[in-house]
Amino acid sequence: MRVMGVDPGLTRCGIALVESGRGRQVTALDVDVVRTPADMDLAKRLNSVYDAACHWMDVHDPEVVAIERVFAQHQVSTAMGTAQAGGVIALAASQRGVPVRFHTPSEVKAAVTGNGRADKAQVTAMVTRILGLQQAPRPADAADALALAICHCWRAPMIERMARAEAAAADQKRRYEARLAELNRSRLKKAGSQ
Structure with a gap:
């Protein structure tokens, strides 16, 4: 199964592609982080994320897109931007007939590290180990996108x-x-006929 994992965000949006093999074997095929400047108009930022997602789906032809579910964050403005970025990516997938699945951060952490409360360093270390990478993916958004894709491969x-x-x-x-x-x-x- 070819899975596109997305760690949505407006400033940094991690996008990764992995392919599952036999058992729990997964292979990283590509990873990147889409960046948009904070001073750019919101509509243009969302359009940049949308364009990048469309490009990824057209080039890599994923079977499913796994997006981090936004459920609560301390800063409402950050949560809104994250949800908006996830929304335009889900839209791009829907337009191509690609199923979208959402996973919570704790589901992803538990799948990859065994601990639903793992920190970013632990997630990055396990993603590096699971995929057999020579270097840890940077920034953390790239590692998180890979973790989302791995999580979906294992949970699907x-x-x-x-x-x-x-x-x-x-x-x-x-x-x-x-x-x-x-x-x-x-x-x-029967009762009525008696």
Whole structure:
């Protein structure tokens, strides 16, 4: 599976591409950080991030895009910019028919380091080790984008199995309720004819 991982942001947006192999084997194919100046107009910054995402998807043809889910940050303005950047990337993926999956920072940290509260240095060290890189990816946004892609590669099979199990359970429940309703109708009909 070819996964494009995205650590969204307006000032620095990490984008990476990894490919999964057998078991937990993953290979880094490309990584970069899109930068936009803080004094640039917001619409132009978002357009730069969007253009970069479009270019990456057109060149690398990922099967899925994994984006960090923004759920809370201390600075509201930072969270807004991060969410906006993630939104334009999700839009670019949707326009190309590429599925988008969101992972929380703690899910990514737990998948890569085994600790959902790991710091950036630990994530970077494990990404470097998992991918067998000679040097640690810099800046941290690049390592985070790689970590997101790795996380999705490792979690996707489990997520798919769970979705199939939930769908099968929902189908079984629907069939059970239909049978129960039919039995009740039969009983009412029988009681009415007596």
